[in-house]
Amino acid sequence: MQITGNTVFIPGATSGIGLALARRLHAAGNTVIIGGRRTELLESIAADEPGLHTVRIDTADPGSIEAAAKQVIAxxxxxxxxxxxxxxxxxxxxxxxxxxxxxxxxxTTNVLGPIRLIGAFIEQLRSRPxxxxxxxxxxxxxxxxxxxxTYNASKAAIHMLxxxxxxQLAVTGVRVVELVPPAVRTSLMPGQEESDFAMPLDAFADEVMGLIESQPDATEIQVENVKFLRYAEVRGEYDxxxxxxxxxDPH
Structure with missing residues (x-):
């Protein structure tokens, strides 16, 4: 993935990792559309971040995904x-x-959501260089x-997906890149924003952007903090x- 010159849709970008990366991708010279369920929050973000585009989407709702995809592509x-x-x-x-x-x-959200999103956008993506x-x-x-x-299992499913x-998509020219976060100081779980075990959000987002820029052909984006978990079995230290x-247990 190139660091600039893209048009990027990020559903789930109204807070946390998604919003941090949306801001940085926009600053790097990309057109960025963020998606979320709460219209008032999307409006607030758009007012605070001129140039960011927004669309309402609930990734747990197949109808909402289809409607948002039509709007974004149009x-x-x-x-x-x-x-x-x-x-x-x-x-x-x-x-x-x-x-x-x-x-x-x-x-529904973590596995069916991405599957449905990819299904809604795959023809558009295949048409673009x-x-x-x-x-x-x-x-x-x-x-x-x-x-x-179940969260662990859902993310294992996303890895293998x-x-x-x-x-399959190699013949189409559509790249598939997997972002593999560690625990990051967000509101994903109660207490995570204050956890000493979790990585500061800005540090995570900055490292991710650096990896995208320096490794445009990477298939996985792994900050250093996640490698302790990512490669435990490879190191022979799983147990x-x-x-x-x-x-x-940071939670």
């Missing part, structure tokens, strides 16, 4: 980058019987956090890393 026919940023993270207790609704919500799909997994796709089992569709992560 208003920005040069769109060539889709970042499937939207996601939720919830604690669960599988020792009881009341986890199913939470698990279904996570899978230098097109990229950026998926968003997690270090927890590779080393699990005890309190978030990214690996698989990259093989020790799982134990260490869950002793620290």
């Amino acid at each position: 208003e920005h026919p040069e769109l060539n980058v889709l970042v499937t940023m939207a996601g939720v993270m919830r604690g669960e207790d599988w020792t009881g019987s009341d986890f199913v609704a939470t698990a279904e919500e996570i899978i 230098d097109a990229t799909i950026m998926t968003v997994s997690s270090g927890l796709a590779f080393t699990p956090l005890r309190v978030t089992p 990214s690996e698989s569709i990259r093989l 020790q890393t799982v134990a260490m992560l869950n002793r620290l």
Whole structure:
């Protein structure tokens, strides 16, 4: 992915990692459209960030995805980058019987959401030069956090989905890049914004931008902080890393 000259749609960019990257991509010379569910929040961001475009989208709703895709493509026919940023993270207790609704919500947003987004935009992306799909997994796709089992599984699914569709889309010229965040100081989970274990948001976003610029052909964007989790099994330290992560348990 090139660092500049793109038209980028980022659903789930009204806060946290998504908004931080949207601001930096815009500053780097890209046209950026951010998506979110709350119209008033989108309007506030647009007022504070002149030049950022907005569209309402609920990535848990197939109809909303289809409507937003039509709007984005009509208003920005040069769109060539889709970042499937939207996601939720919830604690669960599988020792009881009341986890199913939470698990279904996570899978709907974190797995079906990206699948539906890619389905809605794939023809547009195939029509554009230098097109990229950026998926968003997690270090927890590779080393699990005890309190978030379905979130971990959803991000493992996104990792393997990214690996698989990259093989299929290679003949089309559409690149698939997987962003693999560590814990970052955002509101994704209660207490995460104040966690000493989590990476400061600005530091994360700056490192990601540096990696995009220096590694335009990368298939995974990995900041240094995530490699402890990403490569635990490769290092032969999986059991020790799982134990260490869950002793620290930043949530």
